[in-house]
Amino acid sequence: MSDLKDLSVLLTRPEHQIEELRQLIQKAGGTPVCFSVTKIISMDGNHLLESLFRDNISKTDLAVFVSPNAVTFGIELLKKHALALPSDCKILAVGPGTAKLIERNRLKVHDYPKAQFNSEALLALPSLDQIEGKHVLIVRGLGGREKIARELSIRKAIVCQLPCYKRLPSKDLDTSVLDTFYREKKPAIVFTSVSAVDHFMLLNSAENLMSAPSLFVVVSSDRIAAHCSSLGFKGQVIVANNAGAPAILAALERVFVATSVNNGIKNHA
Incomplete structure (x- = not known):
């Protein structure tokens, strides 16, 4: 593992999802700066959604959880209404972190992608070939990608979606952190969702960082990279293999090597 000394990393994920990466960066010698730009809240209370959920839950052949938040808030909704997935329902997760959280709730995960943890990798699973x-019940956040639902509908599945949480911009952030962060010796920022980029851009102090050519922007997908580029980020954008903390750390290690050795970096970690 590289020594990340002098590498300062702004972490933008929601507070409850930031700790693993923070610890990994700190252990590697870097300086993590926790700056959660997004708050996750439950969609519970939307009676139309809850009615749709109740009417479809008993018919479910396959349930797809698209994120750890989908597990947390989806299962919370199940428990609140004394509902359960059918015993023969197969459960798919978008990645190992989501799968682990499902299993902590004493549910069996049938399958999940092992390398890329995104919609495309999920749709490539054999479990979704003949459907x-x-x-199919898709447990997800409000405003997320429609790719899974759209593709499964093309495959002639009967799709029901449950948006069980939504992402809001965090309030009362200490933005003075941003006023000097771009002057750090080796600054980097991590985004693992398009909404995090958008919430960051709402901040008055975001422009200094966005226009700093010395800033490295580490993202978890090509989609987020394209979004950052379209908004005018001047620094190098590096795409990690996935959104997991180890993959993000690996991308940060590439940043460190690039800034320490030859100022060159490959576009993908």
Whole structure:
């Protein structure tokens, strides 16, 4: 593992999802700066959604959880209404972190992608090859990607979606952190969702960082990278293999090597 000395990393994930990466960066000698730009809140209370959920839960052949937050808030909704997935329902997760959280709730995970943890990798699972006429429940956040639902509908599955949480910009952040962060010796910022980028851009102090050519922007997908570039980030954008903390750390190690040795970096970690 590289020594990340002098590398300062702004972490933008929600507070409850930041700790593992913070510890890894600190252990590697870097300086993590926790700056959660997004708050996750439950969609519970939307009676139309809850009615849709109740009416479809017993028919579910396959349930897809698209994120750890989908597990947390989706299962919370199940418990609140004394509902359960059918015993023969197969459960898919978008990645190992989501799968682990499902299993902590004493549910069995049938399958999940092992390398890329995104919609494309999920859709490539054999479990989703022959699903014509199958009832599929997608547990997700409000405003997320529609790719899974759209593709499964093309495959003639009967799709029901449950948006069980939503992302809001955090309030009362100490933005003075941003006023000097771009002057750090080796500054980097991590984004693991498009909404995090958008919430960051709402801050008055974001422009200094966005326009700093010395800033490295580490993201978890090509989609987020394209979004950052379209908004005008001047620094190098590096795409990690996935959104997991180890993959983000690996991308940060590439940043460190690049700034320490030859100022050159590959676009993908």
